[in-house]
Amino acid sequence: MRIVIIDDSGLRATVLEEGLREAGYADIHLVPPHGAFVAKLERIAPDVVLMDLGSPSRDTLEEMLAVSRALAKPIAMFVDQSDEDMIGAAIDAGVSAYVVDGLRKDRVKPILDLAIRRFNAFSRMQTELEEAKTALAERRTIDRAKAILIESRGLNEADAYALLRTTAMNQGRRIAEVAEALITASSLLGGKI
Amino acid sequence: MTPISIAFLPLTDSAVLVAAREKGFAAGQDIDLKLVRSTSWATLRDRLVYGQVQAAHMLAPLAIAVTLGLSQHSAALAAPFKLNVNGNALTMSTAFAAALDPDLPRRIADPVAAAHDFATAIGLHHRKPIIGVVHRFSSHALMLRYWLAFAGVDPDRDVTLRVLPPSLMVEALRAGEIDGFIAGAPWASLAAADGIGELVAVGPRIWQRGVEKVLAFRTSWMEAEAELVDRLLRALSLAAQGTPSRIATNSGRADVSVNSRIAAVLAGSQWKS
Numbered sequence: 001m002r003i004v005i006i007d008d009s010g011l012r013a014t015v016l017e018e019g020l021r022e023a024g025y026a027d028i029h030l031v032p033p034h035g036a037f038v039a040k041l042e043r044i045a046p047d048v049v050l051m052d053l054g055s056p057s058r059d060t061l062e063e064m065l066a067v068s069r070a071l072a073k074p075i076a077m078f079v080d081q082s083d084e085d086m087i088g089a090a091i092d093a094g095v096s097a098y099v100v101d102g103l104r105k106d107r108v109k110p111i112l113d114l115a116i117r118r119f120n121a122f123s124r125m126q127t128e129l130e131e132a133k134t135a136l137a138e139r140r141t142i143d144r145a146k147a148i149l150i151e152s153r154g155l156n157e158a159d160a161y162a163l164l165r166t167t168a169m170n171q172g173r174r175i176a177e178v179a180e181a182l183i184t185a186s187s188l189l190g191g192k193i
Numbered sequence: 194m195t196p197i198s199i200a201f202l203p204l205t206d207s208a209v210l211v212a213a214r215e216k217g218f219a220a221g222q223d224i225d226l227k228l229v230r231s232t233s234w235a236t237l238r239d240r241l242v243y244g245q246v247q248a249a250h251m252l253a254p255l256a257i258a259v260t261l262g263l264s265q266h267s268a269a270l271a272a273p274f275k276l277n278v279n280g281n282a283l284t285m286s287t288a289f290a291a292a293l294d295p296d297l298p299r300r301i302a303d304p305v306a307a308a309h310d311f312a313t314a315i316g317l318h319h320r321k322p323i324i325g326v327v328h329r330f331s332s333h334a335l336m337l338r339y340w341l342a343f344a345g346v347d348p349d350r351d352v353t354l355r356v357l358p359p360s361l362m363v364e365a366l367r368a369g370e371i372d373g374f375i376a377g378a379p380w381a382s383l384a385a386a387d388g389i390g391e392l393v394a395v396g397p398r399i400w401q402r403g404v405e406k407v408l409a410f411r412t413s414w415m416e417a418e419a420e421l422v423d424r425l426l427r428a429l430s431l432a433a434q435g436t437p438s439r440i441a442t443n444s445g446r447a448d449v450s451v452n453s454r455i456a457a458v459l460a461g462s463q464w465k466s
Contacts, residue, residue, distance in 0.1 A: 035370070035404050056358035058235040059328050062265070064358035066329060077239070077265045096239070 002027045003111065004046040006037065008055060012122045014083045016050065033057035038064040040192065042185050049098040051090060065098065076101065086112065093119040099172060138176035145179030148186045194225040196378075196393045199408070200240045201228050201250040204359075205378055206277035206406045208455055210250060213432035215458045221431070222424040230463065233358065234328050235265075241409060242268045247418075250276060251409040258330040259409075272303055272407035273413050279403050281333050282381035283340070285322075285373035286312075286366060288389035292317055297392060307344035309335075311393065315351055318372075323411055325357040325365060325374030331394075332405050333375045337424040340399045345394055366390055 001189050005027055007013035013030050020028055029044050031037050033055055041049070041064065051058060077098055085110070090097065092118040143165065149160035164182075169174045197219075201207040210228055213219045215253040219226035229246050231237040234255055241249040242259065243266075256272050258264040283295075292314035293307060294300040300307050317321060338348045348354060355366055362374040363383050373390065374380070384390030396403055408429070415422050435455075458464070 033390065053236050053239070054232050054361065056232045058233040060356045062235050063329055084243070088245070091239060091243060091245055096236070 001025060001042065001107065001111075002029070002046045003046065003050065004029045004031055004041060006031050006041075006049060006051040006055070006057070007063065008032060008035050008052065012052070012119070013041055014060045015122050016115060016118045017116050020111070023112070023114055033060070035056045038068075042068055045092055047100050047103055048111055050111075051096050051098070052119075053094040053096045058096065061098070086116075089116050094123070095119050138179075142179045143181065148182060152186075194219065194223050194351060195424075196225045196227060197248065197421070198227045198229050198233050198246040199248045199250065199270050200246040201235045202231055202234070202237060204250075204406075206280065207464070208459060209252050209276055209429055209433045210408075211354070211458060211464050212435060212455055213428050215461075216435065218428040218432040218435075219425070222428040224421075224425055224428060225390070225430075226425075232417060234331075235370060241411065242266050244414075247414055248408050248410045250406055252328055253404040253407045254335055255328060255330040256407055256409040264330060269318045269412040271412040272409045272424070273415070274429055275404060275406075276406040277405040277406055279400070280377045280405055281336060281375055281396040282392055283324075283337065283373065283375045283379075283394040284362075284384045284390040285372070285393045286356045286364070286390055287388065289314055289318065289322060289372050290393060293393060294390075301392060301395055301398060304340060304394045305343045306393055308340055311341075312346050313343035315346065321351065321353050321357055322355045322372040323370070325376070326354050327359050327376055328356060329354075332400075332403055333377075336396060336399050336403060339374050340394055363387065363389070369370040385451060398440045401451070 003020060005016055005028065006014050007016070007030065017028050017030060025063070029046070031040055031044070033051075037057070038060065041061075051061065077096060083105075090112060095112070095115045097108075097112050097115065142161070145164060146157060146160040149155050149163060150157060153160075155163065164175050164178055168178045171178065197211055201210055207228075207281050210226075214226040214228055229240060231240065234252060237251065238255065238259060240246045241251070251270075251272070253272065253275075255264060256270045259268055260270045261267070293310045300310075324337065326337060328334065332423050333368075334354065337354075341348050341352065344350065355371060356370070357374070359374075359376040359380050362371070364382050365371045366374060366384055367387070373393070381390070381392055385392060394404075410422065445451050
């Protein structure tokens with residue numbers, strides 16, 4: 001079974017490839033959707049093509065599937081049109097899969113299941129990374145705002161934080177927002193920090 | 194409010210949908226309109242065909258192709274609302290355009306003469322010109338084929354058509370991967386501004402009031418939800434009246450304030466390409 005993964009994101013493709021190799025698929029090729037990727041695909045002649053549903057190059061790929069004379073068998077999207085649940089899960093996860101005609105559903109299903117799981121895991125990972133980055137940036141903002149309060153009002157660190165928190169609660173805003181506003185105001189007023 | 198999801202591509206002719214949502218026309222019809230951004234026609238089509246959205250901002254020929262079963266999984270689609278007419282332009286590399294009428298307004302005004310000049314240019318060229326189109330089932334591709342036929346050029350034999358996302362056309366032209374492309378705004382202008390391409394023909398001179406994008410529904414859903422669809426179309430129609438149209442522009446009646454208001458809405462990051 002020859003599988004091609006078309007993907008822009010090096011990391012996501014790697015995550016998917018690793019999963020497939022662990023599951024015992026050895027014939028896997030990574031193809032980024034740039035330049036003459038269609039010609040490359042024709043040379044590889046895959047049984048299954050996995051692609052990010054969000055890639056703008058899907059139209060280019062489908063055109064190639066429609067006109068290619070190099071690919072002996074027609075390739076159609078998804079496995080079995082009757083399997084609505086799986087198609088829904090694939091679209092939700094952002095996976096599109098093209099499969100050569102005649103490949104049995106039970107041979108393709110595990111691959112698609114795996115791709116869906118890996119894509120979901122990858123987007124969870126990205127969300128967590130984003131959240132971690134935001135949390136870190138917010139902590140820095142709050143630290144700077146605390147420093148301003150400590151310096152200009154002579155508060156200790158705990159009181160400075162308590163003041164930010166009470167202000168945020170009274171105004172129904174987030175602490176990071178209040179801290180941001182304080183930093184802006186302080187810099188407008190010619191503060192050092 | 195009744196929720197409706199519509200898949201769209203971030204192109205200027207999604208303006209009516211965006212205005213219907215952002216300017217309260219949908220809410221006015223008791224519809225909670227959700228717009229689902231897509232990056233390819235294939236993905237937009239899948240979302241409609243597999244029922245993840247109730248309607249889609251679709252290339253008119255693609256809606257017909259899906260119904261006929263020519264584009265992957267077949268599904269009966271209906272398109273009761275037109276979102277745009279025309280708006281496409283054919284751009285060729287400067288090297289290629291050198292063989293055409295150098296008077297640009299005259300070249301544009303007479304697409305039949307331009308097509309004959311183009312046929313001659315193909316003969317002067319040392320290989321088959323490669324022209325980028327946005328999709329096999331697009332008004333762009335159909336218009337190009339129609340125009341080439343003015344001069345007896347066979348689009349399947351005498352040129353190579355390559356499908357590319359419009360956002361990649363200018364780069365592909367610069368890199369020499371294609372010799373020209375047909376796409377909507379602003380790609381032709383960008384290529385001209387960069388000095389790598391010239392306008393060769395424009396949509397309205399090839400095909401007046403050529404249907405560009407439609408709002409497509411699955412026929413079964415549309416028929417089952419007739420009352421809701423009526424409300425949605427009413428909202429879109431009202432939104433369209435507050436959205437600048439090409440006709441208004443052509444007759445010099447464009448409302449500049451409406452133009453700039455909708456431009457400001459479309460400049461929001463979630464609607465941009």
